Amino acid sequence: MLTAGRSLLAAGFAWFLFTGSAGAQEAAPDVMVKNVTLEVIDIIGKDKDIQSGNQRKVVELVEAKVLPHFNFTAMTRLAVATNWEKSTADQKKQLTEEFKTLLVRTYSSALSTYRDQKFDFRPLRAKPTDTDVTVHVKIAQGGREPVSLEYDMEKSPAGWKVYDVRVGGVSLVANYRTEFANEIRASGIDGLIKGLAAKNRAPTQRAERK
């Protein structure tokens, strides 16, 4: 019932947000993560609406600052794994859209839990010629073990793109992989798309409860 993993996952979802910003695409991946993280924290710190729980504004912030720096097709592809090649072009597009919506919803919700944790941006250990790197960030929270955040990023013609995030060592992509495989085995690729869409349309899990 009580797992450290759960809290780390949640904390991490919040920081998952803090990547990517249009205009920073030429920057080194670690510099980009740092700049965008600080920018987003700054916006949250100044925005009274977000602090009082305006989810709409949070989603807008995520879409403006974060989405451009994630490669959702790659994330979906990795999570869907071998079933990806069995999907039609249309199914791939729908899967990506639904997965993206789910992740954005989750981040936006996580972002509202931001307090004033301290970030420690670790210098990148990579060669300048590397095209696949991991950016490390540590989040200190007083009295508790720091949470580690790792962004797996790939270089593309359009700049560095995040294709996986590991929170306290838990890879988001890997974590969805079993769920997706089970759903596809039970009800096919269209079943997974339907499942994701239903989840995305639900007001919130909490609201469905008695």
Added chain:
Amino acid sequence: MIQARNRYFDRAPARIAIAAVIFALASGCATTNGDSRDPFEAFNRTMYGFNQAVDEAVLKPVAGAYKSTLPEIVQSGVRNFFSNIADIFISANNLLQGKVFDAANDGMRFAINTTIGGLGLLDWASEMGLEKHNEDFGQTFGRWGIGDGPYIVWPIFGPSTARDSLGQVIDVWVDPVRTHRSGTPRTAMYLTRLVGKRADLLDASRILEEAALDKYVFERDAYLQRRRNLIYDGNPPRDSARNTPSEGGVAVVSASVRANGEVQNADRR
């Protein structure tokens, strides 16, 4: 001895736990997905459902009240106090794993926080740059080369593995709260620690509900990934399963890199 044992089993949580196990064993099979890491999935799902029900009915509401009524300084005092006494065996586990400097770090933390930190109510050690570690006997056994074994969800105690269960028995056995207190003060401390921990996880559990399609699977996989990461202190070997599926995932990654150009247009739409 017998008296001690009776007192131990006379506690409500133990009775509830035993009843839950019997119920699960009697209730037979549910759907399973044949995951080799989780051969007892039917049993585990029943336990998971039981734990969720207990949480919803009792623990979560109490933790919610705790979080919304007590001042933050009280909550952090509770958190720091239990974190401080845990540092003793975190240090011991680091020593058992041959990490002498980490063990010394944890010993220093305990010394500083117990004295100038006011019996552990304040975490001055972190302020001074002595980082808090996460160690337990399950991790020590893992470090010694013992594999996870089957995944197990225990009533009340939650997710574990065969190896971590053995570790948890020792964790509970050496727990300073158990060894230095008895009777009502001990029960009060157990409950305070439990409620405090649950309160710290309220946001997390809400986010988990938003993120997961199947909470059982999501939490299980997160637990297993997390434990592996902890055993290697955040630097597990980069095996093929890191971000690629074991079934030929490398090709999937490189294909996704190549597809990047088109991806951008799709994502920006």
